[in-house]
Structures are given as structure tokens and as C-alpha cells.
Amino acid sequence: MINQLSLNQQRVLALAGIIQAATLVNQVAITGQADTQASHCALSSLFVANPERTEDVFGGEQAIHSLRLGLITLKSIMNQEQSSGIKDITRYVLGLIHLQSKLSKQPQMLNEISTQLNHSQRQVDLYELGHANVLASVAETYSSTLSSFNFRIQVTGNPTYLQQPMNTNRVRAYLLAGIRATTLWRQLGGRKWHLIVFKNSLQRELDVLLNQLSH
Known part of the structure; x- marks a missing residue:
């Protein structure tokens, strides 16, 4: 049972x-594979339009x-681990925050994303969440909207994996899920400077949540 969460x-x-x-x-960029549980969580979040609580997303x-x-x-990032993987992940996170700030000023694009995700939901109903048709539909939503900005998130990794159409779709679908989470974070009052100014507080709250993983 999840405990009542503070803001x-x-x-x-x-x-x-x-x-x-x-x-x-x-x-996906490095290995061509992705954590199954994490993938399901990320893709599912795209279809939670009106959550009652943050955790519902x-x-x-x-x-x-x-x-x-x-x-x-996040714990690894807070501990300032210097592996290439952590550096790339941090770069993607900062890119998502920047991209979402641009999206937030484009209400028409937000509506278009919502409309297209409604179409993708019908694909989910017909197949299943991780089906190739669903991934292609969600990836197309990312490509036809967010890819129109001058700023692009440059994904680096093994070209053998990145050039496979299925993996290209997965990457774009996960990026859109990242935008979804960033939008939620901003709605909750999250700001990039908080990551520096409130670092100690962030670490304390993170440790509380990590502790719940063991229960």
C-alpha cells in the first residue's frame, strides 16, 4: 500500500x-532492449489523461x-556518478525539460498530441500496449509534433540498434512519455533550478521513496 505522498x-x-x-x-540506444516493467509504466502514462493523484499516472x-x-x-545522478550512461541520461532529461517548456507555449500542438494519443488508445484496445502498431502510432505523434521544433534531442548509442525501425519508434515513444512526466513535474511546481537549490531536500525525499521499495 502506497503511503500518502507529500508534494x-x-x-x-x-x-x-x-x-x-x-x-x-x-x-534501447545501447542494447536494443528495455526494462519491461519500466517500459509498461512509461507507455501507460501516456494514456492517463485525468489522474486524481500523481501516482495514478x-x-x-x-x-x-x-x-x-x-x-x-535518480539516486545515481544525485551521487554524481560519472559513467557515460548516466551522462547521456542526464543530457536526455535536460533536453526533455527544455523541449517541454517550448511545448507548453504551443496550445495547438498540445491539443494535437492529445487527439493523436486518443487514436493510439484505440490501437491499445485492439492490440496491447507494447505492440508494434501502438509504438508506431505513439512515435508518429512525437515526430509530427515535437520534432518540428528547432531543438532536437540527439540520441547516441549503437547504430545497429538505433537504425532499426522498431527501436526508432520505441525511442520516440519513450521521449513522449518523458514529455508527459515533465509536464506533470511542472504542474506540481517542479523547476530546473530546484534540482540544485533543493538538492538536499530532494535526496531526503528520494531516500524515503527508495525505502518503500523494500517493503
């Missing part, structure tokens, strides 16, 4: 959602466990 814990949860999406992008009562990968990776 700061909700922000950490949303931040973990951004980081989890970025980590999935990195996994990430699986409700199972939100903390569904965001396990994101929470653990």
Missing part, C-alpha cells in the same frame, strides 16, 4: 518518471515499484 515526494515521483523515460531511451498503488528504475537512476 515534494510527488515531485520526486514525477522527476523519476522523466528519468525513467530517459533511461529507457538509453537502454505511474500505476496507482504500484507507482513507486513501477518507477523503480527511475528512482534508482
Whole structure:
């Protein structure tokens, strides 16, 4: 049973959602594979339009466990690990925050994304969440909207994997899930400068959530 979350814990949860999406992008780019539970959480979040609670976006009562990968990776980032994977994930996260800030000023594009995701929902109903048709539909939403900005998130990794159409679609779908989580984080009052100014508070709340993973 998930404990009642404070506002700061909700922000950490949303931040973990951004980081989890970025980590999935990195996994596909490097290995051609992605964590199954984390992938389901990221893709599912795209179809939660009117959540009652923050955790509902990430699986409700199972939100903390569904965001396990994101929470653990956030801990690595906070500990300033210097691996190439962490550096790339951090770069993707900062890119998502920047891209979402541009999107937030484009209400027409936001409406278009919502409309296209409604179409993708019908694909989910026909097939299943991770089906190639669903991934292609969600990826097309990213391509036809967010890819129109001058700023692009440059994904680096193994070209053998990145050039496969299925993986291209997965990367774009995860990036869109990252935008979804970033939008939620901002709605909760999250700002980029908080990551520096409130670092100690962020670490404390993160440790509380990580502790719940062991229960």
C-alpha cells in the first residue's frame, strides 16, 4: 500500500518518471532492449489523461515499484556518478525539460498530441500496449509534433540498434512519455533550478521513496 505522498515526494515521483523515460531511451540506444516493467509504466502514462493523484499516472498503488528504475537512476545522478550512461541520461532529461517548456507555449500542438494519443488508445484496445502498431502510432505523434521544433534531442548509442525501425519508434515513444512526466513535474511546481537549490531536500525525499521499495 502506497503511503500518502507529500508534494515534494510527488515531485520526486514525477522527476523519476522523466528519468525513467530517459533511461529507457538509453537502454534501447545501447542494447536494443528495455526494462519491461519500466517500459509498461512509461507507455501507460501516456494514456492517463485525468489522474486524481500523481501516482495514478505511474500505476496507482504500484507507482513507486513501477518507477523503480527511475528512482534508482535518480539516486545515481544525485551521487554524481560519472559513467557515460548516466551522462547521456542526464543530457536526455535536460533536453526533455527544455523541449517541454517550448511545448507548453504551443496550445495547438498540445491539443494535437492529445487527439493523436486518443487514436493510439484505440490501437491499445485492439492490440496491447507494447505492440508494434501502438509504438508506431505513439512515435508518429512525437515526430509530427515535437520534432518540428528547432531543438532536437540527439540520441547516441549503437547504430545497429538505433537504425532499426522498431527501436526508432520505441525511442520516440519513450521521449513522449518523458514529455508527459515533465509536464506533470511542472504542474506540481517542479523547476530546473530546484534540482540544485533543493538538492538536499530532494535526496531526503528520494531516500524515503527508495525505502518503500523494500517493503
